[in-house]
Amino acid sequence: MENQEQQRRRETHAPERNPNPCPLYRKCGGCQLQNLSYPRQLAWKQDRCQRLLGRFGKVQPILGMETPYHYRNKVQAAFAYDKRRGRIISGVYQSSTHWIVPVDSCQTEDETADRIIVSIRGLLKDFKLQAYDEDTGRGFLRHV
Numbered sequence: 001m002e003n004q005e006q007q008r009r010r011e012t013h014a015p016e017r018n019p020n021p022c023p024l025y026r027k028c029g030g031c032q033l034q035n036l037s038y039p040r041q042l043a044w045k046q047d048r049c050q051r052l053l054g055r056f057g058k059v060q061p062i063l064g065m066e067t068p069y070h071y072r073n074k075v076q077a078a079f080a081y082d083k084r085r086g087r088i089i090s091g092v093y094q095s096s097t098h099w100i101v102p103v104d105s106c107q108t109e110d111e112t113a114d115r116i117i118v119s120i121r122g123l124l125k126d127f128k129l130q131a132y133d134e135d136t137g138r139g140f141l142r143h144v
Contacts, residue, residue, distance in 0.1 A: 016040040022107045029095035031108050038068045075113040077103070079121065079131040079141045088131045090121045090144075098134060120144055 016037045025034035033041045042064050050059045065071060080100045082089045091103035105114050124131060124141060132139030 024101055024103065027094050027101045028092050028103070028106075030092055030106070032095070034107065038064065041068075069107050070109065070111050072106075072109045073113075075106075075109045075117070077117045077144050079124070079143070081131050081133060081139075088121055088124050090117050090131075117144060 016039070018035055018037050021034040022028070022031050025031050033044060036044065042062050046059075046062050049062070053059050076092075077090045078093055078100050079088060079090045081087075082102070089100055089102040091101045092106075093099065094101050103114075104118055105111075120141075123129075129140040130138070132142035
């Protein structure tokens with residue numbers, strides 16, 4: 001039986017690929033299925049639910065959205081100082097790490113939330129406030 005990662009790799013080369021996947025989907029921890037077309041994402045999720053929950057009862061069909069973009073209302077961004085680039089970054093943690101993947105615009109997060117996070121990042125610079133540094137345990141802002 002193939003594991004979840006093997007199945008995802010196999011489906012990456014399937015004809016039902018998303019023609020416009022998020023450029024960060026391989027690094028980001030929030031949208032690992034963005035390489036698949038939306039109908040294929042729903043089918044994958046339906047199959048996963050069926051395999052996990054089917055033995056306990058009937059699994060209802062997953063209801064999709066008309067527009068599967070910018071639907072997440074709860075948004076959390078991590079802030080840090082990028083020593084290599086010499087600037088404050090904001091984004092999401094890379095899957096299973098504490099490395100921050102810089103994100104200005106996310107295909108799943110609310111667009112207004114994205115703009116607010118970018119504004120906060122600019123305000124930190126304008127007011128000379130430091131982002132949290134995990135190595136030193138110091139800094140003004142870690143998450144929003």
